[in-house]
Structure formats: C-alpha cells, structure tokens
Amino acid sequence: MKIQLNICLMLLGISILLSCTVKRAVVNPPVSNQSSDPAPQKFAIKPDFPDFELEFKKILEQHSADLSYPEVIEAFYQLHKLQPVLVRRFMAEGQLDTLLSRLEESAEHGLDPELFFTAGLKKMKNRLSNKKAGNVLSKYRDTVELELNVASSLLKYSNALQFGLTDPLKIYKEYFAETARPDSTFMMQVLEHKELKGYLDSIQPKSGQYLALQAALKAQVQAQEKTISQTGELLKLNLERLRWKNRPPGLKYVRVNIADFSLDVIDKGKLVLRMKVCVGEAARQTPQLSSMIYSVQVNPVWNIPESIARNEIIKYASRDKYYLANNSINVFKNGKRVWDLEAIDWGKAEPGSYSFKQRPGMKNSLGKIKFLFKNESSVYLHDTPVKSAFNQKNRAISHGCVRVEKPLELAFVLFGKGPKYDQVKNAMQSGYPREKYIGLPTAIPISIAYYTALADQQGKVIFNKDIYGLDDMLAEELKK
Numbered sequence: 001m002k003i004q005l006n007i008c009l010m011l012l013g014i015s016i017l018l019s020c021t022v023k024r025a026v027v028n029p030p031v032s033n034q035s036s037d038p039a040p041q042k043f044a045i046k047p048d049f050p051d052f053e054l055e056f057k058k059i060l061e062q063h064s065a066d067l068s069y070p071e072v073i074e075a076f077y078q079l080h081k082l083q084p085v086l087v088r089r090f091m092a093e094g095q096l097d098t099l100l101s102r103l104e105e106s107a108e109h110g111l112d113p114e115l116f117f118t119a120g121l122k123k124m125k126n127r128l129s130n131k132k133a134g135n136v137l138s139k140y141r142d143t144v145e146l147e148l149n150v151a152s153s154l155l156k157y158s159n160a161l162q163f164g165l166t167d168p169l170k171i172y173k174e175y176f177a178e179t180a181r182p183d184s185t186f187m188m189q190v191l192e193h194k195e196l197k198g199y200l201d202s203i204q205p206k207s208g209q210y211l212a213l214q215a216a217l218k219a220q221v222q223a224q225e226k227t228i229s230q231t232g233e234l235l236k237l238n239l240e241r242l243r244w245k246n247r248p249p250g251l252k253y254v255r256v257n258i259a260d261f262s263l264d265v266i267d268k269g270k271l272v273l274r275m276k277v278c279v280g281e282a283a284r285q286t287p288q289l290s291s292m293i294y295s296v297q298v299n300p301v302w303n304i305p306e307s308i309a310r311n312e313i314i315k316y317a318s319r320d321k322y323y324l325a326n327n328s329i330n331v332f333k334n335g336k337r338v339w340d341l342e343a344i345d346w347g348k349a350e351p352g353s354y355s356f357k358q359r360p361g362m363k364n365s366l367g368k369i370k371f372l373f374k375n376e377s378s379v380y381l382h383d384t385p386v387k388s389a390f391n392q393k394n395r396a397i398s399h400g401c402v403r404v405e406k407p408l409e410l411a412f413v414l415f416g417k418g419p420k421y422d423q424v425k426n427a428m429q430s431g432y433p434r435e436k437y438i439g440l441p442t443a444i445p446i447s448i449a450y451y452t453a454l455a456d457q458q459g460k461v462i463f464n465k466d467i468y469g470l471d472d473m474l475a476e477e478l479k480k
Contacts, residue, residue: 052140056082059144067148068156072187076151079188084147086154086191095196096125096150102200103157109205110217110236111160116153124149151191158190161203164243166477172470174287176376177447180245210242212455223453223463234463237474238453248290248445254414256381256402256448258286259464261395263381263404265413271457273406273413276390277381280400285468287400288450291373292443293381296411298424299360299433300370300382304329308399310351318346328359360433368428369407371414373446381446383407396467402448414444 060077064070077083090096103118113119124146131139159165159182168175193199205211213235223231248255252267258279265273280286304313316323324331324341331338332355338344344354358364367383377400384403389395404410408428415421420438427436452464452471466472 053082055137055140056084056144059141060148063145063148067152069152069187072155072184073148073151073191075184076188076191084143086150087143087147089194090150090196098197098200099150099154099157100125103153106157106160108214108218109161110214110232110239111165115160115165116157117149118153121146121149121153155187155190158203159187161205161243163245164240166240166474168241168244168246168288171473171477172288174285174377176287176289177246177449178290205243207242208459209455210239212459212461213239213242213453215459216453216461221461226463231463233475234453234471235461237471237478238451240474240478241449241451246290246447246449248447250445253445253447254293254381254410256286256446257454257464258288258448258450259452259467260454260462263402263410265410267413273409275405275410276395277405278384278389278395278398278403280398281396282468284398284400286379286398286402286448287375287377289375289377289379289448291375291446293371293373293414293440293446294443295372295437295439296414296424297370297372298427298436298438299368299430300364300366301360301435302358302364302366304356304358305378305399306352306355309354309356313356314346314349314351314354317341317344324356326363328361328363330357330359331355332357360435367403367407368433369411369424371404371407371410381407381410394465394467414440416441 056077060074060082064074067073087096090099100118100122103116103121104113106113106116106118124142128139128142128146131142163180163182167181168177168179190199217232217235217239220228221231221235222228223234226234251269252265255264255266256262256277256279257264261277261279263273263275263277264271313324313329320326321342323329331341331344333353338354358366362385364385367385370380370382372380379401381402381404387405389397389403390405408425411424412421415424418441420441423436423438427434427438450468450470452466453461454464455461
C-alpha cells in the first residue's frame, strides 16, 4: 500500500511537470474528442525546462524496434500528445499488477510469459516504484520506458488470446479458411480500455474444447507413445489452433477434422451426428477451408480430373481393354464421345488428348451423392462404393475429397424432414440412377480443419497422428 502511495505521488508530480511543455500560457485548453483522459493544464515556464514531448519521442524512436506493433503504438501516442497515459491510468489503482499477473499466468494457455516481456515489465515497475526523489528527467524516462512496454505487452497478449500468435495463412499452403486477424483499429481500441481487469477477463477463451485442452495441459496428461513433455507440446499447438478466429458462423455447422478422420454436425452447441471419413493421402492433402454447403448432386457424374486420368485411368485401360466399360467410364476427344474404346492404343495415347466421365451407378467413385460447397481446391464431400475403407485405421487414402461413411444420414440432418429430403432418398435408392441437383433449404456452414488433439463429448482429449506433418510446421512458426 505504501509503494502504491509513493507511485501515486510520483505520478502526480510527473503529471504536473508534464503540463509544463509549452512556452506560452494557454487559457481553457480544449478537450480532445478522441480521448477521455483529462488534458493537463499548461503554464508558461522557463526556457531551459526539459521538453517532455521531445523526450518521449526520442525514447519511442530508440525502443521502436523492440516493441510489438510499433506503428500502432506510435499512432496511439501521437493521438495522446506523447503522454504516458497507460501508466497514469493503471498504476494508481493497481491495475498494472493485474496485467502482470495475467502475463505470468499465460503458461496456462501454453504460452511462454516471456513472449510478453513479463520479467522486464516487473523490473521496470519496481525500479520506478523504488525511485528516490531527485532527477525529474530520470524519473520521466523510466516512466516512458514502462509506458511503452506496457502498451507493447498488452497488445501482444490481447492479440495472442483472441487471434493466436500465428497467422495460418502464412504457414500452410493448403489453407483456405476465413480467419480474422487484428487490425490497427482493433488494437487502438485495446489501448483505450480504462478498466483493465474486466477487459482481460473478457478475452479469456471459454469454449469447452479450449478448457478441456487447458485442463489436460495442467494435469500433465500423457498421450500414447509420447512423453509428458511431448504431449504438452502437442496440446500447446492445438490450443494455438483453437485461438485462430476461423469458427463457422451460425448455430448449425459441419466440422471435418482431417487428422481424426471424422465428421461432426453441431447444432446449437450439441453434437447431432458423427461419422468416419476418408481424407486425402499425404501427396494429395485435403485442404483446410471454410465454406457453405448449398446443394447436393444425387447420382453424380464424375468428371475425372486430368491428373487422375493421366496417372491412373489410362494406365488401367492399357492393361485391361475392358476396364473402361466395366467401370462405366465414357471417353471423349475434342468434346465428342468416343464409342470404339477397344480401338484405342492407350499405351501410345498422348496425355490430355482424352477426357473421361464416369456415369452414375453402383460403381461410380463418388457413390450415390456428393455435397457441394464453393472452394478454391475443387473438393467436396461424397459417398463411396468402397465401404470397407471405413474399417481402416489410417483413412488418408483419397485424392483430396472427403468420403463420408453415412451420406444419407448427413443429408437428413442438412435437409431436415420434408419433401426435399424425400427426393434425395428416393433418387439415391432408384434402380435407374439419373443425375439430379437438389438445393438445401438453407445453406449450412462447413469447416474442414486439422486438430491433432481435441476433446470428445465427455471432455476426454483424443490425440491423433500428424498425418500431414502440419504440427512441425506450426511448431517452427511459434519459435520465431
């Protein structure tokens, strides 16, 4: 309490001195519309008195390279006339101690407290607190150094908890999920908060998944075939992923976890459907993305991609002249269908000279239905005729699309009971399959993500293998 009183008296003295920065008297200075902090009274002073604004500017320039978001911090202090507003605002009420306490507790989020210069801030605060009466300019310099580092640490901590330390768009090539990042307007608002504890409480992640991973980290849970330390690092990586602002909008959405080979439908926070999926093999990774499922195609025609045609279809056809007919595959050249398939010498066929389409039916690789959503990778969810694949432990076996175990159940959850779902069901069960598009009554968000640790409905953390090596990439980025 005595230290706080000393600090308050010191700040009061500095505030009075800060008011003496102009070489002429000013009567009734206007209050800035951009800040609610009180404007200091200004008086005429001696010409040789220290220029505090100039001193602030010098210190800001000296420390700029060591600050988080230096451009934002500089803009904030230009707006506040180069005044140490945060120290004046937070020191007297002990709010700075609240910030230091939260920074020290950041390890509970899997973050190193020194990312936020925690020890340095404590040292600066103690130095200012223990400063004896004497050189005014020396006190002011200590105040400004503390001020700038408080702003820097507060911004970095705030952004880390609300957006994550990293930007997944800069880490992963196959990442197309809409992910919010902090901008200068948001960060300026952070520095304007007057009541620090309430703000810091409000930014703590509160989702069930996040709290479950935090609890596992604190309890030092050990994953199979990993040490406690390795498990802790794995939990930290997935806590970072959960901090990314890429959650699907709306109360109802589809979530595919690539690493877990699973699909969940969440409605109002509850799991209403879960199933196995097959995802892209390592050489043809399923991308992380967000979109909206807007339609289904029942009894789809498969327009076989050129890469698959070149690397697989033509090779199979060259070995077995009946392969194309047996698999209901039509062949086209220059847009016209080729009927005499046996006359083609596939061993000499030029890549790209033919295109292929697989007709609807039991042998179609897309099965009886595919679920459509716009994306840059031309992937979708679809049925498959090879149901045995869902019995495999490692289901990274597709060309990039997501094969679903229970397509009719997924259609029911998305369409709901009614005539449109009946259309889907009847068309899928028809003995004479014909291609048909049926739009959803309401588009449903879909998120295809990658988590190697995630909690189940009972709160138990399930650990998955890093099938694409994306954990290593994220770990490297976090070290920077």
